Amino acid sequence: MRAGSNLPAVGGYNQAVILDAVRRSADGVSRVEVAASTGLSAQTVTNIVRRLIDDGLIVEAGTRGSGVGKPRTILRLQPHGRFALGVHLDPSVIMVVLLDLAGSVVAHRAIPTPPSATAARTLGRIVRTASALVDSVGVDASRILGVGIAAPGPVDVGAGVVLDPPLLPGWRNVPVRDELARRLALPVLLEKDVTAAAAAELWMDAAGERGDMVFFYYGTGVGAGIVVHGEVLRGVSNNAGDIGSMVVGGGPAAPTHRRWRLGDAMLPRFLVADAITSGVLVGDAETMTTAEVREAFGRLAKARESDPRAASLLEAVAEDIAAGIITLVNALDVDHVVFGGPFFGPVRGLLLERVPPLVNGSPLMVMPHEVIFAESAIGEDVAAIGAACLVLDHALSPRPAGLLIRR
Amino acid sequence: MRAGSNLPAVGGYNQAVILDAVRRSADGVSRVEVAASTGLSAQTVTNIVRRLIDDGLIVEAGTRGSGVGKPRTILRLQPHGRFALGVHLDPSVIMVVLLDLAGSVVAHRAIPTPPSATAARTLGRIVRTASALVDSVGVDASRILGVGIAAPGPVDVGAGVVLDPPLLPGWRNVPVRDELARRLALPVLLEKDVTAAAAAELWMDAAGERGDMVFFYYGTGVGAGIVVHGEVLRGVSNNAGDIGSMVVGGGPAAPTHRRWRLGDAMLPRFLVADAITSGVLVGDAETMTTAEVREAFGRLAKARESDPRAASLLEAVAEDIAAGIITLVNALDVDHVVFGGPFFGPVRGLLLERVPPLVNGSPLMVMPHEVIFAESAIGEDVAAIGAACLVLDHALSPRPAGLLIRR
Numbered sequence: 001m002r003a004g005s006n007l008p009a010v011g012g013y014n015q016a017v018i019l020d021a022v023r024r025s026a027d028g029v030s031r032v033e034v035a036a037s038t039g040l041s042a043q044t045v046t047n048i049v050r051r052l053i054d055d056g057l058i059v060e061a062g063t064r065g066s067g068v069g070k071p072r073t074i075l076r077l078q079p080h081g082r083f084a085l086g087v088h089l090d091p092s093v094i095m096v097v098l099l100d101l102a103g104s105v106v107a108h109r110a111i112p113t114p115p116s117a118t119a120a121r122t123l124g125r126i127v128r129t130a131s132a133l134v135d136s137v138g139v140d141a142s143r144i145l146g147v148g149i150a151a152p153g154p155v156d157v158g159a160g161v162v163l164d165p166p167l168l169p170g171w172r173n174v175p176v177r178d179e180l181a182r183r184l185a186l187p188v189l190l191e192k193d194v195t196a197a198a199a200a201e202l203w204m205d206a207a208g209e210r211g212d213m214v215f216f217y218y219g220t221g222v223g224a225g226i227v228v229h230g231e232v233l234r235g236v237s238n239n240a241g242d243i244g245s246m247v248v249g250g251g252p253a254a255p256t257h258r259r260w261r262l263g264d265a266m267l268p269r270f271l272v273a274d275a276i277t278s279g280v281l282v283g284d285a286e287t288m289t290t291a292e293v294r295e296a297f298g299r300l301a302k303a304r305e306s307d308p309r310a311a312s313l314l315e316a317v318a319e320d321i322a323a324g325i326i327t328l329v330n331a332l333d334v335d336h337v338v339f340g341g342p343f344f345g346p347v348r349g350l351l352l353e354r355v356p357p358l359v360n361g362s363p364l365m366v367m368p369h370e371v372i373f374a375e376s377a378i379g380e381d382v383a384a385i386g387a388a389c390l391v392l393d394h395a396l397s398p399r400p401a402g403l404l405i406r407r
Numbered sequence: 408m409r410a411g412s413n414l415p416a417v418g419g420y421n422q423a424v425i426l427d428a429v430r431r432s433a434d435g436v437s438r439v440e441v442a443a444s445t446g447l448s449a450q451t452v453t454n455i456v457r458r459l460i461d462d463g464l465i466v467e468a469g470t471r472g473s474g475v476g477k478p479r480t481i482l483r484l485q486p487h488g489r490f491a492l493g494v495h496l497d498p499s500v501i502m503v504v505l506l507d508l509a510g511s512v513v514a515h516r517a518i519p520t521p522p523s524a525t526a527a528r529t530l531g532r533i534v535r536t537a538s539a540l541v542d543s544v545g546v547d548a549s550r551i552l553g554v555g556i557a558a559p560g561p562v563d564v565g566a567g568v569v570l571d572p573p574l575l576p577g578w579r580n581v582p583v584r585d586e587l588a589r590r591l592a593l594p595v596l597l598e599k600d601v602t603a604a605a606a607a608e609l610w611m612d613a614a615g616e617r618g619d620m621v622f623f624y625y626g627t628g629v630g631a632g633i634v635v636h637g638e639v640l641r642g643v644s645n646n647a648g649d650i651g652s653m654v655v656g657g658g659p660a661a662p663t664h665r666r667w668r669l670g671d672a673m674l675p676r677f678l679v680a681d682a683i684t685s686g687v688l689v690g691d692a693e694t695m696t697t698a699e700v701r702e703a704f705g706r707l708a709k710a711r712e713s714d715p716r717a718a719s720l721l722e723a724v725a726e727d728i729a730a731g732i733i734t735l736v737n738a739l740d741v742d743h744v745v746f747g748g749p750f751f752g753p754v755r756g757l758l759l760e761r762v763p764p765l766v767n768g769s770p771l772m773v774m775p776h777e778v779i780f781a782e783s784a785i786g787e788d789v790a791a792i793g794a795a796c797l798v799l800d801h802a803l804s805p806r807p808a809g810l811l812i813r814r
Contacts, residue, residue, distance in 0.1 A: 163775055212643045226738070226739075233635060235739055236619045236742045238740070239773070240738065240740035241740075242738065242774070244737075244773070245734065245773065246734050247654040247734070248654060261771075326652060327650075327654070327734065328738065330650065330651075330652050330653075331633070331647065331648065331650055331653075331735065331738070332640065332642055333645070333646045333649075335643045364668075365652075366652065367642075368563070368644055369644050
């Protein structure tokens with residue numbers, strides 16, 4: 001059975017619609033413009049705006065003339081009206097950020113993920129780091145909407161449990177949400193890392209251009225944040241976006257057995273191992289720490305300009321990524337792909353230069369449109385920022401599904 | 408900018424919500440039950456039900472006691488209150504169906520797709536067939552909501568144009584929607600075939616179990632109808648669901664060069680050619696008509712029980728399909744896969760027996776849940792019925808997006 005709609009539900013939705021309209025306006029908007037853009041009556045806009053000003057979420061910021069008539073009062077977001085904490089639990093580094101209502105990072109701190117510490121100990125460090133971050137900027141706890149934690153899949157979002165992340169062996173069935181909520185005395189939500197990253201990209205996308213996109217996440221693993229009609233596709237168990245098992249490359253020319261699966265084909269540790277085998281780098285990939293892999297991966301990417309062996313190895317990576325993107329674009333019919341994640345930086349030049357022509361020029365692309373490529377507007381902290389954005393989003397964004405009566 | 412919501416929009420939505428509640432009740436429902444299940448007030452339900460009865464869309468059908476109190480009047484759909492026509496333009500056969508409001512096929516007719524006729528001539532035949540179908544059951548034209556036409560992609564749904572279907576060479580840039588609307592004097596909508604098929608499955612899914620699924624369409628080509636939260640994922644150009652370019656199988660054991668792409672790996676004409684090469688069938692696949700390919704494909708499927716060469720060839724097909732489904736399930740996190748389409752029938756036993764264990768037992772499946780497999784509730788006419796369902800859906804179904812003010 002589907003739920004109907006009633007007036008109180010519509011009222012809450014319209015408040016979020018107006019806040020969203022104010023938030024997305026770079027130069028502020030007048031009440032008249034808000035009414036015109038949302039289709040709501042002038043009276044409704046006036047009433048809701050008064051409530052939002054009383055709550056400290058928006059402010060009146062001067063007036064603007066419009067030729068004839070009375071100058072209009074401009075409404076702007078009050079960025080420091082509310083805050084949210086975001087945590088990214090990554091196999092190599094834990095990032096904690098404090099975001100304001102405008103999505104700006106007010107403070108952030110990175111701590112290396114202790115490889116052998118228990119999850120309980122690491123959660124303790126996360127709690128101390130988050131508290132120190134809030135203290136450092138002197139924000140009152142009552143203004144913090146909550147904490148978002150982004151973790152590698154599979155996760156159980158409903159229960160708030162990290163289930164069995166392949167690269168975080170100590171984190172099997174850990175109830176991170178309730179544990180953090182208890183220790184921080186704040187509402188906490190858990191999301192998969194790629195979902196958080198895609199949410200961040202949407203939140204920062206003032207122009208609303210990326211309503212249908214794939215966020216291609218290059219981290220310690222690979223993943224896709226899929227956005228359909230401006231909402232992140234989460235899937236029945238909130239684990240959508242696993243593309244590591246996708247077959248790519250293929251064909252008898254594929255140089256190593258590892259190149260059959262996208263997750264293996266672009267795994268930094270494997271690529272560093274390939275680079276050592278082909279003489280581009282020296283060392284032992286098996287025994288390297290995550291930080292050393294990262295540093296070696298950066299050297300491999302740099303060697304692309306000077307060493308043809310590095311160039312050929314990285315060209316194969318670009319081809320595999322293009323193959324994965326073609327599969328996603330043909331299946332989902334999206335027209336934007338955004339690159340990001342902690343390992344994107346070193347291969348930024350390679351991916352932005354090589355992948356677009358490989359995808360748009362491929363005879364396998366059957367969509368009647370090109371794909372537009374971009375890099376994340378946010379950078380390496382995208383998942384932590386995304387987790388905080390989800391808290392803001394949960395509290396503030398209009399969603400048609402929010403119109404349904406909760407039963 | 409997002410649109411707000413207002414009362415007239417909510418009213419239209421609630422009418423669709425109530426009609427949907429009545430439609431999905433197998434034994435009829437009372438006004439009290441409708442109010443309880445939708446969350447709407449008794450007065451709202453009473454008013455809207457009166458309007459629906461006046462419009463001939465629902466009827467009062469007796470009373471039902473409930474222990475104490477006055478017996479309640481039961482509401483049922485009036486199936487013949489409205490009808491919709493559905494057309495499936497397939498490379499081998501054109502199917503035309505007349506559906507009533509309950510989604511039952513009132514009449515249907517198949518005509519072979521003329522391989523060399525112009526699109527204009529074939530559209531003329533479609534018009535005559537549709538008109539004859541309506542006349543044959545004596546339905547008044549005013550009760551026909553419109554015509555849905557399902558066609559192979561790529562299509563331009565906005566312009567109503569079939570763009571460039573690979574297996575229908577005479578149908579490049581044909582404005583089928585406007586042409587049919589002009590000749591039939593009815594509203595017409597065009598959709599991609601897999602989208603229509605998935606819509607049919609949703610429409611017939613009384614239990615609402617398939618809110619997140621992949622409809623795996625085995626036709627002259629292969630495609631996927633992707634359903635997220637009870638709505639078909641159409642994509643930015645309405646061409647989502649193209650999975651033929653997906654790399655499958657792979658590995659040096661793949662028997663022929665054709666097994667690298669899912670679309671080729673399961674193409675009936677290629678499989679018949681493989682069966683001829685391995686001695687299971689005799690003939691020349693290159694010169695066979697589409698009807699002959701279909702008949703030969705049926706013989707190949709039957710030979711699975713008796714001929715190990717056929718069994719091995721078909722096992723490889725099941726493995727390739729399983730590989731494609733694993734990629735889709737991991738990316739989309741769906742838990743239902745429904746098989747259907749015109750070529751599913753002959754391989755029904757193979758796919759329902761072999762694919763579920765290959766998918767659920769695969770080490771590549773990373774979702775924390777199993778996938779439930781089923782066959783289409785509808786059968787081979789699924790795309791034509793789906794096209795008609797989309798007309799019903801367009802006119803009658805509640806969609807939260809319908810709450811937004813049209814600007």
